[in-house]
Amino acid sequence: MAQFLGVDDYLKQRDALIQEDRSLRREYMTAQLRSPLEVKADEIVRKIRAKEAATVWQEDHPEILHPFPGMEFLTGRKIIEKTQIFQILSKMPKGALLHAHLDATVNVSLLYELALKEQAIHVRIPEQLTAANIGSVLPEFRGLPAKSYGLDGISLTSSAYTPNTWVNIARARETFDTSLGGPEGFDKWVLDAMTIRPDEAYGTHNTVYKAAIYLHSIWRKFTSTFIVAGGLTRFMPIFKQYLRLFFLSSIEDGILHVEPRINFLSKLAIGADGKENVTHRDMLLIYDKVIQEVKAELKQRGQENKFIGARIIYSTIKIITPEELNWYLEDCIALKKEFPHLIAGTFRFDLVGDENELRPLIDYIEPLLQFRKRQAEEGVDIPFILHAGETLGDGNLADNNMYDAILLGTKRIGHGFSLVKHPKLIETCRERGIALEVCPISNEILRLTSSMPMHPLPVLLNNGVPVALCSDDPSVFGNMGLTYDFFQVLVASEVTGLSTLGALARDSITFSSMEVEEKELARKAWEAEWTSFLEYIVAIA
């Protein structure tokens, strides 16, 4: 207490208290090592941020009533893209992307372009499409065998359309009724079905409090985008090109390693011949091939340091029963054993989906505990990387998943949004080095937080919890790459600066599933790019 202190002594006490309060932050662990270059670049970025907070974020923007830094992403994106901070961050080396669902990682327009070129891709709907139902009827896509192609003569918008009849996608586009916008109307209908619009997130579907079965749940809309896109990505000729686009666009944004979750709920995918006979093993072979191709191309251009590689987090969805889970656990072990050289030690078992409505982890505790024993028997090690705490609940099932994830020895936590409520678990994450995969834009669009200033990330950072920023479902949310997420985090806090972003990127490498040597490679590559990045900032000032 500052009894009878003079102002100078008071200010000294104050500085010491602030420093102590922030001493757990991970960028301060190496603060003494900050180069004069980093200190200078940090100051420059802080000045630009302050200037833009008072200029571009205070101006009138058409249709945006209350702009502010860190505002609702879908509404504010146009302003974000105008800022110098965004331009700068687009050049930042981001480290590794540790939390993204593969089916939502490539810009929907690009996926749609791929689909239009595939003669096998067909679309169907359960009823004729009209002005009245175009907002609610969703396209279902699928690659078909050539012998089934004949039935595609009739438009989806024609009264002669037989419900659930497959129509070739290009043909469906051409014959889309002009009253619904013609071919461009078809484009819009398809793309809308794979993304979330601002009026959905912030208007009609603005609630986290309803299960996906409810008409106005944001999770209903969110889930439906996956069903639509999944019809395309499950077709292996598209899958292969899709993977390539995912890796290349990630690299373009400064990401040097990715660990997407692949949803293996469907036991078989669809091959070039339109037959549903592609196994998970076949998919992994494709995955590995694309990695090698991309790496070879980069090497040819002398850019091999831009992409260390990719892993897969084996995932399924918590709609299955505990008994059904066993099949996937065994599948995971078998794949791990069959391809130890291919995807060494990187398979993870994960469970994704709306935690607030699906089964809690505790329901699966028997097979999950059994999984440990089975790994020991088979001589493999597949650590858990579990989703937990993606909820506003306090002591509800989804919040309590945090206890199970940690007791099960999870290596990282997907989201962990509710961790801030748990002092003991915060301590555990800090001490055991359990990193949180924090997805700021996803949390906001799925209405766990109304804007970035309300997001609990500063609580995690000040408590020294390791954090990797992630995009989650960028094609659905429109936050392609990691630049947008880093942007939202930087502009919403005056404590957070460039060094914080650097610490987040470093942690994404540290807590990745890369092998020791790969991590060393990745670190060296990242540090070199970081220095170039700082030099670039100092040069533009």
Next chain:
Amino acid sequence: MAQFLGVDDYLKQRDALIQEDRSLRREYMTAQLRSPLEVKADEIVRKIRAKEAATVWQEDHPEILHPFPGMEFLTGRKIIEKTQIFQILSKMPKGALLHAHLDATVNVSLLYELALKEQAIHVRIPEQLTAANIGSVLPEFRGLPAKSYGLDGISLTSSAYTPNTWVNIARARETFDTSLGGPEGFDKWVLDAMTIRPDEAYGTHNTVYKAAIYLHSIWRKFTSTFIVAGGLTRFMPIFKQYLRLFFLSSIEDGILHVEPRINFLSKLAIGADGKENVTHRDMLLIYDKVIQEVKAELKQRGQENKFIGARIIYSTIKIITPEELNWYLEDCIALKKEFPHLIAGTFRFDLVGDENELRPLIDYIEPLLQFRKRQAEEGVDIPFILHAGETLGDGNLADNNMYDAILLGTKRIGHGFSLVKHPKLIETCRERGIALEVCPISNEILRLTSSMPMHPLPVLLNNGVPVALCSDDPSVFGNMGLTYDFFQVLVASEVTGLSTLGALARDSITFSSMEVEEKELARKAWEAEWTSFLEYIVAIA
């Protein structure tokens, strides 16, 4: 980690971890002392809460798109009032009210009724009132001397109205143009000017990110309600009746002690004769008189345990300069010295207002440090009870006020909304017993949180920070008493139960400014009422 555990052992580990994680909660400090009666009542309330979450909160309500427990208060209030939980909590003994601004503590309809009966009360506006400007022009009220009454012939809505001319309030009401709703239109105009409507908080003014000078800031609307109501409460004949209504309505809601902040920015108030010559000393004499009258009445009815008493937290607003602050600090010391017997040891210096836009505490550090010395010289002890951290900012001036409040030795913290970001300050509050005055509904309407499930209160509770729930400005927000705030807290968390609410009420007594003997009295009275309350719950089940 649960390697190779059986399910039974796993569940034991899990229970132990959950208990450890919640061991700092203040209701668990005395959990062993929970009576079987309390345990039973707690279970009953949890059941009713679960039932209502699945019934009344899931039903369709006209004009409420997405109802859920803990939703936006102004929209959900009608549903809240239909619930059994609300009926139950209205009977709960609440303890002490430690954070409320006096000018916003009595239902605006009652204040308005008082005003209509006072011949001296006049109203004026800067321009003739029309359909076009009725949404933005605010009434200014004032008690006038009798000799000024003659000018009140012309309607505020008449084209003959001379801007800024005072009109008697009853006359202004009678002559209010029928096109604007006649007398009822006047009533609505006046009441709207003293409250926040749902469409303002959640629509037109839905942002915390603008200073009060901005047209659409919720703080602009909020501040204006005080200016309007202050014109009435500054008139001493109303002030006296207003105090009485405040005490009686608080008692009615189960509150046994109040510590309102009185805004002493105006050095003089207005007396019955319409002259601006009433000193702060005069106001305190009135305050004390009303307390004594209310206590006497209660004693006569054998209900003296329902009201232990009232204090005042001396407050002013951070628009003043550090030099001007000295006058108020000396005023506070003088009052404390002159009336030690009257309001023994209860004066506090406080600074209220929108922290995000007004001066930070650090600007006043010289007079504030000097204040300590002056108290020692004068032989008085006036601990600070400061507002701090009522902000979404991270490391901005308002957030940094938290450091100053604590370094200045604040006894409690008004709001402390941003405390959760500060691990060191959380520890300090827990260890030194600095209680937070948490105002859930205020925080939500002023857009620091979008709903109760997003409020950081669970973080505070799980970290063992002492908390007193408070209403802040109930006449503006419509959360009269403390029942609504307790309701919002209870329904938004499955960890929080009746015992948590009991702990919050107990802490409001423990961390109040009552003298030792008064606290003892209050505790005994509260415990007796708590037992009756539990018996009532068990009886209705």
